[in-house]
Structures are given as C-alpha cells and as structure tokens.
Amino acid sequence: MISCAKCEIPLPFDSQGTPEYCPNCRRSCVGHQFPAALTTTGEISKPAESVNVLGEASCFYHDTKRAVVACDGCGRYLCSHCQADWLGRTLCLGCIHTQREVKGAGEFQSRVTLYDNVALSLLILPFLTLIYGFFLVMFTAPVALYLVVRHRNASRGIVPRGRWRLVLAGALSIFVVLAWVGFIVAAVFFG
Amino acid sequence: MKKNFGEYVRIARGFFGCSSFWRGNGHFLYVKGNGFLLPFSEEYFRFEFLKVQSVVATKTARGTVTSILSGAGAIVAALLVVASISGLDGSPSDPVLYVMAVLLILFAMGFLAVIAVNIVMGPTCVVRIQTAVRAETIRPLLRWRLAKEVLVSMQTEIELAQVSALGKTPEPEQPMARPSVPETSVELPPIPSSLPEES
Numbered sequence: 001m002i003s004c005a006k007c008e009i010p011l012p013f014d015s016q017g018t019p020e021y022c023p024n025c026r027r028s029c030v031g032h033q034f035p036a037a038l039t040t041t042g043e044i045s046k047p048a049e050s051v052n053v054l055g056e057a058s059c060f061y062h063d064t065k066r067a068v069v070a071c072d073g074c075g076r077y078l079c080s081h082c083q084a085d086w087l088g089r090t091l092c093l094g095c096i097h098t099q100r101e102v103k104g105a106g107e108f109q110s111r112v113t114l115y116d117n118v119a120l121s122l123l124i125l126p127f128l129t130l131i132y133g134f135f136l137v138m139f140t141a142p143v144a145l146y147l148v149v150r151h152r153n154a155s156r157g158i159v160p161r162g163r164w165r166l167v168l169a170g171a172l173s174i175f176v177v178l179a180w181v182g183f184i185v186a187a188v189f190f191g
Numbered sequence: 192m193k194k195n196f197g198e199y200v201r202i203a204r205g206f207f208g209c210s211s212f213w214r215g216n217g218h219f220l221y222v223k224g225n226g227f228l229l230p231f232s233e234e235y236f237r238f239e240f241l242k243v244q245s246v247v248a249t250k251t252a253r254g255t256v257t258s259i260l261s262g263a264g265a266i267v268a269a270l271l272v273v274a275s276i277s278g279l280d281g282s283p284s285d286p287v288l289y290v291m292a293v294l295l296i297l298f299a300m301g302f303l304a305v306i307a308v309n310i311v312m313g314p315t316c317v318v319r320i321q322t323a324v325r326a327e328t329i330r331p332l333l334r335w336r337l338a339k340e341v342l343v344s345m346q347t348e349i350e351l352a353q354v355s356a357l358g359k360t361p362e363p364e365q366p367m368a369r370p371s372v373p374e375t376s377v378e379l380p381p382i383p384s385s386l387p388e389e390s
C-alpha cells in the first residue's frame with residue numbers, strides 16, 4: 001500500500017506507478033512502492049546460503065546456513081541473515097542488544113539527550129523575554145553549569161559533534177554565575 | 192555539521208541542523224532532532240533497503256503560506272516604522288522611537304529573508320518512508336525539488352537491493368548431501384603382509 005504523505009489516504013496505483021495527484025487532497029505526489037510491500041511478512045530478509053559442503057562453517061544461530069563473517073563483538077560465526085553492520089563493525093543481534101541495553105553505549109542508543117544544547121538553551125532562551133532574561137539567567141545558569149559538569153562525558157549521539165557547545169555553555173554559565181555573585185557582593189558591601 | 196562520517200554520506204539536513212538524513216551501507220539513517228531552536232534530544236531511525244515498502248513525496252503549500260504571512264508581517268512592520276519615524280518631534284520620547292524603528296526594520300528584514308529563502312529553495316513537500324513496522328516523515332526533505340531528486344536515487348538503490356535479494360532467497364532446504372559411494376567396488380590390491388624392507 002502506498003499513501004499520500006500529507007493526508008495518509010491510500011493512493012490508487014497501477015503498473016505505471018502512482019498517480020501524479022492525491023485523489024483526496026489534490027496535492028502533487030511522487031512515490032514508489034517496492035517489492036517488500038508485496039511479501040507476506042512485509043519485508044525481505046537478507047539472503048543466506050545453505051551449508052552445502054561438509055565441514056564448512058555454519059552460522060551460530062542457524063546450523064544449516066553458511067557462515068560468511070565472524071561477529072566483531074563475540075567472534076561467533078554468522079550467516080548473512082544474522083550479520084548487522086553497525087557503524088563500520090559487523091555484529092550479531094546479541095552483541096547489539098548487549099551494547100544497547102547492558103552497556104548503554106551511546107552509539108547504540110535509539111535516542112540521546114544533547115546536554116550541551118540543553119545547557120546552551122538554558123543560557124540563551126531566557127533572553128526571549130528581553131530585559132527579564134538578565135534576571136532569569138541568574139537561576140538557569142547554575143542549572144546549565146551543573147548539566148555541563150554532570151554530563152561532560154555523556155554520549156553526544158551517532159553523528160559526530162564537537163565539544164565546543166559544551167565548552168561554550170560551561171564558560172557562559174561560569175561567567176553569569178560570577179557576574180551575579182560579584183553584583184550581589186558589591187550590593188551587600190558597598191551598596 | 193559534517194557532510195559524511197564513517198560509512199554515512201549526508202543526503203539532506205534540516206533547519207539549524209535539527210534533523211538530518213544519511214545514506215549508509217544497505218540502509219538510510221534518519222536523525223530526528225526534538226527541541227526548540229536547538230535540538231534537546233536526537234532519535235535515530237534505520238531504514239534497511241530490504242525493509243522499505245514505499246517512499247512518497249507530497250507537495251505542500253506550507254512555503255506559499257509562510258511567504259504570504261511573512262509578506263503581511265513585513266508590510267505591518269514597515270508601516271510601524273513609518274509611524275514611529277513620523278512621531279519624532281524632539282521630545283524626550285525620541286530615543287525610544289529610534290530603538291523601536293531599528294527593531295521593526297530588523298523584523299521586516301527577517302520576514303523578507305523568509306520570502307527570499309522560499310523563492311530560492313522552491314515549493315515545500317512532505318516525504319514519508321513506510322516499512323512494515325513504522326511510517327516516518329523525513330523532515331529534512333522539505334523542499335519538493337530536492338525531494339524528487341533524492342527519491343529517484345533512493346528508488347534505484349532500494350529496488351536494486353530488493354530485487355537482487357529476492358532473486359537469491361527462494362532456496363529449498365535440502366538434506367545435507369553426502370559424497371556418493373559407487374555400488375560396484377573396485378578390486379583393491381591385497382595389503383601386503385609385511386612392508387618391503389628398504390634397501
């Protein structure tokens with residue numbers, strides 16, 4: 001089934017492909033349906049060849065399938081059905097599960113909190129209130145500083161991100177905290 | 192943001208780098224950023240070539256609507272600029288009016304920039320990838336022209352992967368074959384009772 005990306009109403013289509021317009025919302029559409037949509041499971045599994053010569057290494061999980069590669073994590077032999085390429089490494093599903101659930105490795109997570117951006121936002125967003133930002137930031141800057149210190153080594157996701165946001169957030173929050181401390185001290189002693 | 196890392200090559204990126212779309216080995220990676228101005232968190236979606244059921248792009252009027260609203264905003268800002276400048280009369284409130292005029296000019300320029308981006312980048316669209324388990328809108332592919340180009344190359348890659356996998360998959364399970372032994376055994380020479388002595 002192939003649906004309009006906007007209104008999600010199924011698009012009628014023939015052997016020529018999809019129509020140029022959604023019959024429901026009349027918007028222009030381009031799209032394509034792939035053979036996977038027509039299979040019983042809705043997806044195509046990777047082809048794996050059977051072991052056909054005695055003594056040939058077989059998959060750890062499927063003893064009738066020919067092993068094509070060893071897992072970079074545990075070294076078990078895997079058929080092409082069981083191997084998963086994960087950021088340049090070949091792993092079995094067991095190792096991916098271990099990394100994701102047990103070790104909590106950042107590059108295996110499906111969701112990552114970007115603490116550097118959260119800290120920066122705590123310092124910048126108060127200024128959306130213009131002049132009140134100078135007072136609000138007195139309360140948000142210590143929180144930002146705490147996040148920077150607490151999560152300085154946290155995973156920053158799959159896509160490489162530099163440390164500069166974290167460093168900038170740390171420097172800005174220290175500056176704001178020092179400025180407010182200085183202001184209060186000055187007010188108490190000289191004001 | 193990098194154009195490629197590891198096995199990934201960037202196909203598209205969203206506003207402020209909030210989300211991005213990448214091509215990897217045998218799959219596409221969609222990085223979905225959630226936040227306000229800056230992404231506070233990222234979600235990762237892998238779309239294996241063999242599991243994609245369909246990709247569809249639908250053209251939307253969002254670009255036109257934002258252009259019209261921005262045009263209206265720019266006109267309002269320009270009128271307010273004229274009003275605040277005409278209010279200048281040498282009174283103590285003049286500096287406030289100056290600051291207001293400058294801010295309003297900045298707003299008007301922002302609105303005009305939105306219109307300019309919409310004209311340069313062309314009409315907007317929505318792109319969805321459908322698999323057996325989920326349908327996901329790929330937010331970085333929001334321009335119709337770019338999306339159509341990307342869809343063509345995605346179609347070629349996905350189709351190729353699926354057709355070649357289907358060609359190999361139907362393989363009947365056979366009992367393991369053993370090396371056959373000929374029925375009529377060939378007469379073997381008798382084993383000598385003792386090895387000939389080496390001379």
Ligand SMILES: [Zn+2]
Pocket residue numbers: 004005006007008009022023024025026027
């Ligand atoms: Zn529609």
Ligand SMILES: [Zn+2]
Pocket residue numbers: 071072073074075076091092093094095
């Ligand atoms: Zn493993």
Ligand SMILES: [Zn+2]
Pocket residue numbers: 059060061062065078079080081082
């Ligand atoms: Zn296997």
